[in-house]
Structures are given as C-alpha cells and as structure tokens.
Amino acid sequence: SQTIHQWPATLVQPVGSPLSLECTVEGTSNPNLYWYRQAAGRGLQLLFYSVGIGQISSEVPQNLSASRPQDRQFILSSKKLLLSDSGFYLCAWTGGRRFGETQYFGPGTRLLVL
C-alpha cells in the first residue's frame, strides 16, 4: 500500500532563516505531488504541484520554492522565512495516471516563524 511521509513534524524558525521541508511517497511510481499551506483556522492554499521529476508548477508567487529531485521526493524550501510563512504545510499525492485520481495527504509539518 502507499504511504506518504513528511518531516519534520514541527519546526520553529526565526524570521530570515532558511527552510527545507521534505515529503516522500512509498508504494507507487510517477505520482503527482502537491504542496499546500494552511494558515490557522483557514482553508488549503495550493503552493506547488509536480507531475514528474524536475517539473514544478507554482501557484502563488512568494519566497518559497519547490524541487523534485527524485520520482517520489518533493522538497519545499525558502532562503529567508517571513512571519507570514507560519502555518501547517501539507504534502499530497495522486496516482497521476488519469484525471479523477484520489488525492491523499501526508501528516503535515507545523511551522512557526518567530
């Protein structure tokens, strides 16, 4: 069966520091991968999605970037964090073989920028 991992689970970082969040998927190949951010008490904001290695689509211009160095690995980065980057970061995947594939979420990373 498929499993999605995210780490770290929680992170407290000072403003201006760099960020690296990692997501990996097991049990499938060539998945579509997504990064979402959820501010406290708010909805899901799509940040990036990827249909393959090295293919990244950005939904919101900001100080974040994403990379997909391997088929089942998706990384979210920042060179300098802002206070507004605080939130719950969720990685998600679909099978990618056809439209209408179910999307599953990872356990998330809770980021607090101080």
Added chain:
Amino acid sequence: GENVEQHPSTLSVQEGDSAVIKCTYSDSASNYFPWYKQELGKRPQLIIDIRSNVGEKKDQRIAVTLNKTAKHFSLHITETQPEDSAVYFCAASSPNTGNQFYFGTGTSLTVIP
C-alpha cells in the same frame, strides 16, 4: 480556472440530527468531487468522493449528491455523532486544469451532545 464555493462556513447541529454542506463549482468539465474531513491538528482525510458519471453515492451515514446541470454537490451526514465534529472541505478537479484540485473554504461542523 475552477472556482469552488462552500456553504455554510459554520454549522451546529444536535446529536442525531442531519447535517448538509453544499458546494458549487464553475468549470462544467470538472469530473471528480472528493470530500475531506479534518480534525483539529490533523491532516485532511478523504471520507467520500463522487465522479461525474453518477448522481449520488452513499457510505453508511454519509452521502454525496451531484447535480451537473446546476454545478453543485452536497455532503449529507445523517444521525450525527459528536465524533463527526470537524472541518469539512469539498474539492473539484477538472481535465481542463490538469492535475490540480480546487478546494472550498471549509465548513466547521459542531455536533452538540
């Protein structure tokens, strides 16, 4: 692109009553509509989904209906229980927008014992 609207934003019901959450979408090509439940501090979990080739789907106390003509779909929870209290999100995906999912803004459901 697709635009998904969700109502109400908050909903309180007595235990045992029914709850209904409604979503509308704008892209008539959207063909997949999942519903997620998110408990406090946890990830969204898929609870039910429907594809555009059916009008209704039921799983125990949960059902989803889809009206393609009106471009709206609804989540129905019957015989609500306190453990149903959570935030519920609807979503839509369309072949026109590749592999993106468009989410509603969420409904906070409280079931009062």
